Amino acid sequence: MAVGTAPGKVILLGEHAVVYGRPAIAVPVIQVQARVEVEDQPVGRGITIVATDLGQQFEPSHADVADSAAVALASTVRNTLERLGQHREPDLRITISSTVPIGRGLGSGAAVATALVRALAAHLGGYLTARDVSDLVYRTEILHHGTPSGIDNSVISFGKPLYFIRGQLDEVFWLGRPLCLVIGDTGVPSSTREVVADVRRRWEADRATYEAHFTAIGSLVEAARQAMVEGDLPALGRLMDANQRELRAVGVSSAELERLIGAALDAGALGAKLSGSGRGGNMVALAEEGTRHAVEAALAAAGARGIITTQVS
Numbered sequence: 001m002a003v004g005t006a007p008g009k010v011i012l013l014g015e016h017a018v019v020y021g022r023p024a025i026a027v028p029v030i031q032v033q034a035r036v037e038v039e040d041q042p043v044g045r046g047i048t049i050v051a052t053d054l055g056q057q058f059e060p061s062h063a064d065v066a067d068s069a070a071v072a073l074a075s076t077v078r079n080t081l082e083r084l085g086q087h088r089e090p091d092l093r094i095t096i097s098s099t100v101p102i103g104r105g106l107g108s109g110a111a112v113a114t115a116l117v118r119a120l121a122a123h124l125g126g127y128l129t130a131r132d133v134s135d136l137v138y139r140t141e142i143l144h145h146g147t148p149s150g151i152d153n154s155v156i157s158f159g160k161p162l163y164f165i166r167g168q169l170d171e172v173f174w175l176g177r178p179l180c181l182v183i184g185d186t187g188v189p190s191s192t193r194e195v196v197a198d199v200r201r202r203w204e205a206d207r208a209t210y211e212a213h214f215t216a217i218g219s220l221v222e223a224a225r226q227a228m229v230e231g232d233l234p235a236l237g238r239l240m241d242a243n244q245r246e247l248r249a250v251g252v253s254s255a256e257l258e259r260l261i262g263a264a265l266d267a268g269a270l271g272a273k274l275s276g277s278g279r280g281g282n283m284v285a286l287a288e289e290g291t292r293h294a295v296e297a298a299l300a301a302a303g304a305r306g307i308i309t310t311q312v313s
C-alpha cells in the first residue's frame with residue numbers, strides 16, 4: 001500500500017490581480033491535509049475509488065458525469081496513469097479522505113488531487129517531480145474552476161511559500177521569520193468561478209480603473225515578498241491591509257468579511273484581509289504568538305464558523 005498526502009493553502013496577497021498577470025503569494029496550510037491510500041485489489045476488479053468524506057464508492061470508468069467531484073477524481077486517475085505510462089488499467093483500491101474544508105478557498109480540490117497523484121506514483125513506482133505533480137493537478141483544477149490561475153496546484157505541490165505569476169513563474173522562497181496565520185471562515189459560500197466572472201465583467205466595463213487596482217496589488221505583492229524574506233512582520237501586516245483596501249475597491253469584500261477582518265485587527269493582528277475569491281469564504285490575519293489567542297477569540301466572538309491557526313515556515 002502507498003499513501004500520499006497534501007496540505008491546504010491560503011492566498012496571502014494578490015488574488016484576482018493574479019488572473020490579470022500580476023504576481024501573488026500563497027502559503028501551504030499544513031493543519032489541514034488530504035490523504036489518499038492506494039492498494040492492490042484482486043485481478044480483474046479494475047479501479048475502485050472510495051471517497052470516505054463524500055460517502056461515495058465508484059469506478060472511475062463509470063463516474064456519474066453529473067457529479068463534478070467524481071469526474072475530477074476519475075480524470076486525475078486517468079491522467080496520472082497515462083503520465084506514468086500505465087496503458088493497461090491496474091487493479092487498485094483508492095481511498096480518499098481530507099480535512100481540508102470544501103469550497104472555502106483552502107484548496108481542497110487541489111489538495112485531494114495532489115495526494116492522489118502522489119499516492120498513485122508511489123504505489124506504481126513512478127517518479128514525478130513536484131512540477132510534474134503540479135502540472136497534472138492543474139488539469140484537475142481546470143475541471144473544478146474553469147480558468148484557474150494555477151496558484152493552488154503550485155503552492156500545494158511545492159509545499160512552500162510561493163511567489164507566482166500566471167503562466168510565467170512559480171518560485172518558492174524562504175521566510176526570514178515564521179508566520180502565524182489565523183484563518184477565519186465567514187460561513188458564507190462563495191463560488192470562485194462566479195466571482196472571477198463578475199470581476200471580469202467589471203474589468204471589461206472599465207479597464208483603466210481595474211488595471212490600476214491590479215497594478216497596485218502587484219506592487220504590494222512585490223513589497224510583501226521582500227518583507228517576508230526579511231522577516232519584517234509589521235510591514236507585511238500593513239501590506240495585507242493595503243491589499244484589502246484594493247480588494248474592497250475591486251468589489252469582492254462583504255459585510256461578513258469586513259466584520260471578521262475588523263475584529264482581528266482590533267484584537268492586535270498585524271494585518272488582515274480576505275483570502276481567495278472573496279464575497280464570502282475565508283479571511284486571513286497575521287498574528288504573533290502573543291496575540292494569536294486574542295485574535296482567535298475575537299474571530300469566534302465575531303461569528304467565524306471555523307478558525308484554523310497555522311504556522312508557516
Ligand code: PMV
Nearest residue numbers: 015016105148149192276277
Ligand atoms: O478562492 P480560491 O482560493 O480558489 O482563490 C481564487 C483566487 C483567484 O485569484 C480569485 C482566482 C485564481 O484562479 O487565482
